[in-house]
Amino acid sequence: MPVREYELADKVDTLLQLRTQSETLTRQREQLQIIRDKHAGHGVVITDIDGRIEYVNTAFEKQSGYTSEEVLGRTPRLLKSGEHDKAFYEDLWETITSGDVWHGEMTNQGKDGGQYVIDQTIAPVTGPDNEIERFIAVNHDITELKDLELSLRERSEQLEILNRVLRHDIRNDMTVVLGWLDYVADHCEGELESELDRIESSAERVVELTTAAGDIVKTMGSDAEPDLEPISLTQILLEEGKKRQEVFEDATIELPVSPPCVTVAANELLSSVFRNLINNAVKHNDVDEPVVSITVRETDDRVQVRVADNGPGVPETIKDDIFDDELKGLESSGTGMGLYLVSTLVDLYGGEVWVEDNDPTGAVFCVELDVLNQSMGESGEYCD
The missing domain is CATH 1.20.20 (F1FO ATP Synthase)
Incomplete structure (x- = not known):
């Protein structure tokens, strides 16, 4: 009886192990099926531990030009394009045989001799004893992207x-x-x-x-991505206004008095925004003595710069399109690119720009940007 009990216990334990292994294998099969279904639009290759191909999906066939019958039992070496050296493949193989996942770009050669580029991930699959049993490679074609x-x-x-x-x-x-x-x-x-x-x-x-x-x-x-940094809006605005006054001696450019010291996220091209707005306000002015008035308004966490002129204003028909790169009036003396540059830069800085009517005549170009920090200057001096 003791022997029979021992044998029975051993058999029960064996059956339990077999059931556990069976459940593990079932889960792996289900996972493999999920991979095949989920990545129907991606190339999928499954190999044994020696790299011999056991399965490829339709997407792989379309990528490579090979049918599944032509590649089963062979290794992915048939896709070598000559674009990667020996060290590249050695690193890949060492990574996955060590139990880690490899990810990278690879240039393959199809059946017709043409090359295509894939973004590929290769992962090892382990069995119940944690030994690697096969490898799964999932990729998508990025040739057009490259x-x-x-x-x-x-x-x-x-x-x-x-x-x-x-x-x-x-x-x-x-x-x-x-x-x-x-x-x-x-x-x-x-x-x-x-x-x-x-x-x-x-x-x-x-x-x-x-x-x-x-x-x-x-x-x-x-x-x-644009490299933006904290820049003193006040400093840029006052410096550019003074420079424009030197250029346009016949115009009057009114700068803000004692403006707040406002810092915004921008780059060195921030001065181009106000240079072009002031240029536009003077050059499109039809009066004998052009006047450009610049004011700064604070609104919660934003700052608004208003460049107002006493010119003819902007017709309603072109207000919505005035910042387009191709818009330029027939009588324009400008380049047709200044306002497009203004819009591009302000958008880059995460701000907004628009045009309003001035009272009694003229236009007001408004630039609104996020404020990083602010403090009041003294006697109109700007912050360092």
Whole structure:
């Protein structure tokens, strides 16, 4: 009896172990089926511990051009493209045979000889004894994404070249042109004065265009997240206002008195926002003495800068489209890019920009940004 009881207990224990193993295997099969179903749009490859392929799904067949019958029993080596060195595959194999998950990009070669790029994750599957029994690879084709990435990189490089041309070659040439215009004007003794003024105005618009276009290239030419930092809005605003007053001697630019010292999240192009708004307010003004009034308003956690002028105002028909990159009036003396740059930068800083009617005449361009911190300055001085 004791022997029979021992044998019975041993058999019961064996049966319990077998049931546990059976439940584990059932769960694994269910998990594998879930993987196959869930990743129907992804390539799925299942291999044994030696890397021989046991299963591929339809997405894999579409990616590689091979049918399941052509790859079963073979290893993924048939997909080697020559784009990866021996160390790449050794690291992959060492990772998954150590029980860890490998993830990375891989360039494969299909049946037709063409290459395709996949983003792939390979995970080991262990059995009841925690020994690795097979490997599962799930991937998705990112060939088009990589092609787009390459195209964007090439475009960025081209924009950078354009930026250098705009910033250096054209600006330098136009500086020479303006210098010769001054020399010619001094020797004309009043002759051709209006013609020379028109030439000078056109040359200055070219310089303005290179500045705006260069800033746009700098803003949009990178696919990286913008690097924003705390910048004194008050300092930028007052400095740019003073510079514009020196440029537009016939205009009056009224700067805010004792403005709050406001800091916002922006970059070095913040000055371009107010330079272009003031330029727009003066150049599109049709009165003999243009007046541009700049005020700063605080609204909760935001700051609003208002650039108001006494010009003709903005027609209702174009108010909603005035910041578009292609909008430019037939009689415009500007470049057609300044307000587009303003909108692009303000959006980059997480703010808003819009236009209102001024009273009694003119337009008010409003820029609203989030405030990082603020304190009152003394005697109109701005914060460091």
